[in-house]
Structures are given as C-alpha cells and as structure tokens.
Amino acid sequence: MRNTLAVSFPRTGLPVFGRLPRYIVAFLAMVSIIVQPVAAQSILRDAETEALFTDMVAPLVEVSELDADEVDVVLLNDDQINAFVAGGQRIYLYSGLIETADSANEVQGVMAHELGHITGGHIIRFNEGVKTATGITILSLILGAAAIAAGAGDAGMGILAAGQQAAMGKFLAFSRVQERSADSAGARYLSEAGISGKGSINFFKKLQNYEFRLGIPQEDSYGRTHPLSGERITLLRDVYQKDPAWDKPSDPAIEARFKRVKAKLLGFTADPAVTLREYPESDQTAPARYARAYAWHKSAYPDRALYEVNNLLKSAPDDPYFLELQGQILLESGKPDEALKSLRRAVQLTNNQPLIASLFGHALIATEDTQYFDEATQVLKAAVNKDNRNPFAWYQLGVVYSQQGDMPRAQLATAESSMLQGNYAAAIRSSQIAMAGISENTPDWIRAQDISFIAKAEYERNNKRR
Ligand SMILES: [Zn+2]
Secondary structure (H helix, E strand, O other): OOOOOOOOOOOOOOOOHHHHHHHOOOOOOOEEEEOOOOOOOEEEEOHHHHHHHHHHHHHHHHHHOOOOOOOEEEEEEOOOOOEEEEOOOEEEEEHHHHHHOOOHHHHHHHHHHHHHHHHOOOOHHHOHHHHHHHHHHHHHHHOOHHHHHHHHHHOOOOEEEOOOOOOHHHHHOOOHHHHHHHHHHHHHHHHHOOOOOHHHHHHHHHHHHHHHHHOOOOOOOHHHHOOOOHHHHHHHHHHHHHOHHHHOOOOHHHHHHHHHHHHHHHHHHOOHHHHHHHOOOOOOOHHHHHHHHHHHHHOOOHHHHHHHHHHHHHHOOOOHHHHHHHHHHHHHOOOHHHHHHHHHHHHHHOOOOHHHHHHHHHHHHHOOOHHHHHHHHHHHHHHHHHOOOOHHHHHHHHHHHHHOOOHHHHHHHHHHHHHHHOOHHHHHHHHHHHHHHOOOOOHHHHHHHHHHHHHHHHHHHHHHHO
C-alpha cells in the first residue's frame, strides 16, 4: 500500500534538501516541485493545466509582441492570492489565485497585467538581483528530479526541491509607477485581444474584499505588491468600459476548461473534506466529479476515485486527461497492467505530452514485465527531449536502463537527474562512471562529459560561497 495521504507543505521553516523524500506526493498527475522561498512553495506541473494556461495567455502574448515560445506560465502550490513575474518571461500564478478566481477571464486580467511587467522591462531594473533570482528560479525548476530520485520507486510524481528563494522577494517589490504602467499595458493587451476587462475588475474587487475580511498577511500578498485602491479600480474601469470588448462574453470553451482545472486543483491541493464540501456528491457535473476523483484518490479510496473517473469517461471516452487520471489511479493503487491501456491512449491523444508520457513510462516499468522495457525507454526518451523540466522522466529512464543492464546509460540518466536536483557531487560521480562505460566521443559520452564539467564548476562555486 502506498502512502496516499495528503502531504501538507510547511508554511514556515525550510525543509532541507536531504529531507526531501518526506515531501514526496505519490498520487496525482500533478507534479509538485518545491521552490522554497521563505515559506516552502512547490511548483505544480500538470498537462491539462499547462495546456489551458498556454491557451489563455496566447492571445495576450500575441498582441504584446512577445515571443510565445518564451512566455511561460508556472503554477505555484500556495494558497495565497498572488502572482508575479521572474526569470525573464515567466509568470508565476499561485494556486490560491486560481481558487479565488471565478472565471478564466479573471485570470486573464492578471496575466495581462503580468505581461505588462514583462514588456515594461520591470524586471531588468533589478539587475544583480535578477541574476540571482533567475538562477534560483531555473535551478528550482530543474531541481525536480531531486525528490523523484530520492523518493524513487513509488513516487507517481515527485516533489522537487530547490534552495532558498529569498532573492525572489526583490521582485515582488514593484514600484507604484511600474504597477500603473503594467495596468495600462494589461488593459491594452486585453483590448487588442478582444478580451473583456470585466474579469479583471471583478478580481481586483475580490482582492480588496479578501484583504479587508481575512486580513491577508501584507508581507507577500498580492495586495501589498500590487497596491489596490478604489482609485485604481475606478481608473481601470474607465479604460475597460470604453472598450468594445467590455460586453463581449468570455470564450465558453476556455471557461469550461478553467472550471475543470480549478476543480482538479482543489482536489489535489485541499484537504479531501474541503473538496467534498465544495463539490458534494449531489453535484454531478464534470468538474465536481473530477474534484472528487482527486479527493478520493488522495484519501486512499481508489474504488470511489475510479467510480467518478469512469463516469466522466462515459460521456467523454477520449478525454486524455480523464484517461490520464484513470491510469494514474490504477497505477498508484498497484495495478500497473490495467493502467497501460488508458495511459497509452492518453499519450496518443495528446501527441506524446511529456508529463503524461512519463507517467506512462512509469507504468510500463512498474509492470516489471521485460517485454515493455523497450517501449518504456522510447517513451521516456521522447519525454525528456520534449520537456527538460520533467526530471521524473530522467529518474524512470535510469531505472529502465539499469533493469536492462545498461549501467553506463543508467548512470548518465542518474547524472542528469542529480544535476536537476543540484546534487553536483552525485552528478560528478555518475557522469564519470558513465563516461568510463560509453565509447568516447559518442553523443552520450559527450553529454556525460558536459555534465561532469558543469557539475564540477557548480560544485566549486557552491563551496566558495560557503
Ligand atoms: Zn503588478
């Protein structure tokens, strides 16, 4: 029996890297990656959520003239209502913000504002701080493999830790001038993309109410870094209302997807009791079933979780994300063979979405049936090529290589995953063992050598810092 209890993330006190395995979550399609600023934070990775965010931000990115490939929306597992930009063109949204928003349109208002910070070059002004924080951010993202490697075997997905993120705080301190400029740029993007500013106003009003009612801590809250005032809202409303898009309804397909993502996010992050209160059995809508499926799975009731997912699949048999969840529940309740069909189909339907593919790879390996190992290798290789922030796949790749007796390549995969964890000593060791077993100057050998060089440099840099 695997641990299927909810893992709560400490809000204070930094779990050290070496203690990470404690934070492994072994049950959901979402991957958590701890980034750990003052309060521990984790990045949530989920195929469906990322696809939705990409589609939500795309029309705004287009009119902002930023490069769509460069803009990235990252979800943080943190119930504060917050969002910020860091690391170049990366927008961080807190799960608390998603849960607070009642529509995709509200979140698009936030996205537009954050894009305004990017195009305004507000980040560059932090210069030295940027470097630090960027380094930390990237490190955090890459670090993924950590927990995965550490938590090993059962970790359906892992939580990865990175170090301190203190420098991030600098980025939260935008000046009022920058806020105004981001507001007006955001309004322009909404307008040019033909998206109503109604959601933006609703959300700002909501924030004001929350601040007032709940006394959200000023330190990190959206309200603090984004000073809200009646004046600001009035100003924005004046701009938005004149826009032809003001009365334009939000895209119903996007809104429907948002409801699902919001539901699964609650199911994943909240105490199951909270989820079941929010989405009671009497609610037979797809988002409600979706949320309950996560809640039940999280509470170690795979049968109830499957009941909800099977119902979802009755009306949408080719929904890749329902299939993904079905496969995951089966896999994590000890039935990898039964999980294969749904996961294989989900991978096909999403054209090899790397997060889903790595789950499929995991299931193939978990069958312990050697006939699946070649397929697992192919699937996982494709996954790491497509998404280098998916260290779980590296870990699985190492497992399958080692089971096939290819120890040098198992070491190379381990080296990749150690790099991602920031465990440079281990990366040096593994990459050197890999080099010893691989023919010189082949691509794999060169890769091992690269890792070895980079790991050594990082290792020395870290030691100097201490
Ligand atoms: Zn702002």
